[in-house]
Every structure is written in structure tokens, then in C-alpha cells.
Amino acid sequence: MPIVEIHLIKGYSADEKKRLGEVLTDAVRLVVPAEPDAITVMMHELDPTNYYRGRTTRSPAPAVLDPAKIVRDYLSLMETRDLDAAQSMLAEGFMMTFPGTLPMTSLKDLIDWAAQRYQFVTKAYEGFDVLQGSGDAAIVYCRGTLSGAWPDGKRFENIRFIDRFEVVAGKITKQDVWNDIAEKRSSHE
Structure with a gap:
């Protein structure tokens, strides 16, 4: 049972996160012979004030259009x-x-x-x-x-x-x- 964890800066919509979860599930299935129900995707969201890169807080990039x-x-x-x-x-x-x-x-x-x-x-x-x-x-x-x-x-x-x-x-x-x-x-x- 594959488990995928991803950390994101808060700011993506529910629809965008749903799309991401579906794409990650499908990506796992390209390699691992598992049914979608056997694949777990966990998204951990961080408040932008808790995310630093290069000594600076960051905001999430806009999601790519479908x-x-x-x-x-x-x-x-x-x-x-x-x-x-x-x-x-x-x-x-x-x-x-x-x-x-x-x-x-x-x-x-x-x-x-x-x-x-x-x-x-x-x-x-x-x-x-x-x-x-x-x-x-x-x-x-x-x-x-x-x-x-x-x-x-x-x-x-x-x-x-x-x-x-x-x-x-x-x-x-x-x-x-x-x-x-x-x-x-x-x-x-």
C-alpha cells in the first residue's frame, strides 16, 4: 500500500488539491501495480509564515491551469x-x-x-x-x-x-x- 506525502504552502483551492491528489495517485500507478483505493496521498499544508527558503518566507505559486x-x-x-x-x-x-x-x-x-x-x-x-x-x-x-x-x-x-x-x-x-x-x-x- 503506497503512501505519498507532500508538503504545500497553504493557498491552493480544494479543487486544485483534488487535482493534485488524483495526479499523484495516477503517477504511482504507472510504476506500482495498485488500485487507486490502495494508494494514500497525504497533503501537509504549512502557513506561509512557517515556510522559509533563502531566509525569506514564500507564498505558493499559482496552480497550473488544467x-x-x-x-x-x-x-x-x-x-x-x-x-x-x-x-x-x-x-x-x-x-x-x-x-x-x-x-x-x-x-x-x-x-x-x-x-x-x-x-x-x-x-x-x-x-x-x-x-x-x-x-x-x-x-x-x-x-x-x-x-x-x-x-x-x-x-x-x-x-x-x-x-x-x-x-x-x-x-x-x-x-x-x-x-x-x-x-x-x-x-x-
């Missing part, structure tokens, strides 16, 4: 075509690659490219998986199925997809997309 929520919000804005709000979630130098394309750097390029492929598309999500990359980027995978309409208006559904995002400092820096839309489209034509 990368999965950032991606969900971005995808929701894209689906409703709130492109200005979606653009505000992208880092400078953002790059995205879709099947059969060279990397694109603007949402306008994506919309123009997609117009030749379908009228609209919606996503049904089966899950979001988050991990910390080896650098500063959090990696978010989302997976599920696509539904929508071809350029001629005929409907399609249940097309598999997986998207991989990189999130740094609360902004999306990269998106890679894989799906079976080309295979379904060729059978439609």
Missing part, C-alpha cells in the same frame, strides 16, 4: 466557430497538422482547408488523457468519434479520431490530428 480543460474549451470554441476566442487560446508560433496537410499556423487556413472536406463536424469524446512531457509542455490526447455533413449535405457519423495537443503556460502550442475521415469520404464518393 490542460485538459484548456483543450476542451478550445475545441468547444472551434465547434461553435468562435474563432476569435479560440485564437486567444493559442500560443505565438502555434502549429497544427491534419491528415494530408502540411503544418498550418492559422485557424483561417484550417477553416479554408476543411471547407473542401465537409460542411461541419462535431466531436463526441470518449476520453481525455493528460501527461507531463519531458519539457515544459503538458500533453493532452483526446479521442472519440466525428459526425457531420459532407460538402453535398449528406451526413456522416462514427468516424474515429485522436488529437494530440501540447499546452505550455496555459496556451496551446501544437495540435496533431489523426482520423479516418479520408477512408469514409472515399466510400461516400
